Amino acid sequence: MTTNEAFTEQRARAVLAAAAGRSAESAELLALGENAVFALGETVVRVGRDPELLVRAEHELRVATWLEKEGVPAVRAAEPEPRLVDGHPVTFWRRLPPAVRPAGAADLAWLLRLVHALPAPPFALAGRDLLGGIERWLRYAGDAVPREDAAFLRARRDDLAAALPGLTPRLEPGPVHGDALPRNVHIGPEGPLLVDLETFASDLREHDLVVMALSRDRYGLPEEEYEAFCRTYGWDVREWDGCAVLRAARETASCAWVSQHAPGNPAAREEFLRRVASLRDADPAVRWHPF
Numbered sequence: 082m083t084t085n086e087a088f089t090e091q092r093a094r095a096v097l098a099a100a101a102g103r104s105a106e107s108a109e110l111l112a113l114g115e116n117a118v119f120a121l122g123e124t125v126v127r128v129g130r131d132p133e134l135l136v137r138a139e140h141e142l143r144v145a146t147w148l149e150k151e152g153v154p155a156v157r158a159a160e161p162e163p164r165l166v167d168g169h170p171v172t173f174w175r176r177l178p179p180a181v182r183p184a185g186a187a188d189l190a191w192l193l194r195l196v197h198a199l200p201a202p203p204f205a206l207a208g209r210d211l212l213g214g215i216e217r218w219l220r221y222a223g224d225a226v227p228r229e230d231a232a233f234l235r236a237r238r239d240d241l242a243a244a245l246p247g248l249t250p251r252l253e254p255g256p257v258h259g260d261a262l263p264r265n266v267h268i269g270p271e272g273p274l275l276v277d278l279e280t281f282a283s284d285l286r287e288h289d290l291v292v293m294a295l296s297r298d299r300y301g302l303p304e305e306e307y308e309a310f311c312r313t314y315g316w317d318v319r320e321w322d323g324c325a326v327l328r329a330a331r332e333t334a335s336c337a338w339v340s341q342h343a344p345g346n347p348a349a350r351e352e353f354l355r356r357v358a359s360l361r362d363a364d365p366a367v368r369w370h371p372f
Contacts, residue, residue, distance in 0.1 A: 093117030154274035190313035
């Protein structure tokens, strides 16, 4: 195998089989994006798209170990270090029990209060590089998205990258989840816990709150859910004068993220075009479809 092969389910299964030392045919595919995520027995295995994700896999495992020591409910690692298999980082996690109910906005807010109360960890946490993946995602997209749209997103990224350092936070900066959405919360028999720890960073706490404001505006999160989130956390980030800039950065990254799925996926390309058009038109009311 070579790492320039397309990252398909079949490719990921072959890497999984090599890492696990047995057939991966019975493994259940849970997600396929930058990582392919499989359930294999009592373990969940994440197979990264390319070697660039190795550093992020190492980071995620360090965060998981730290959160366990701090007593924060979160997914736990089954192995402390990633493996690099045929150019793909592979990590092993303890499989969670079945969810007892869907996660809600208030569950997420409760967990964020725990995370935002943490002191700095015993290792370096970089800032939340919200815009850093854009170039990689557009590269994955290649000719599947219009060249002028890719150029528009790059220019928008550069403008926002220049504006972000000038924001004055309302909250004390520190550890953040970085991709704070209910989909990254699992409700097990013992209550809510965090999953998907690869975007953990040390930055403006507002990063974790803008995500839900954007969910309300772009993805149709019900108003009562958003109000429950703000009530549980204790503050509405929309009161902050830096909210619009941070939201625009999140929108730009979310738009570019979809582009990587456009090759061979017409629905992803259509959603990418919808998102780009709404950003060009500066229309915050256009609904985006989760992808």
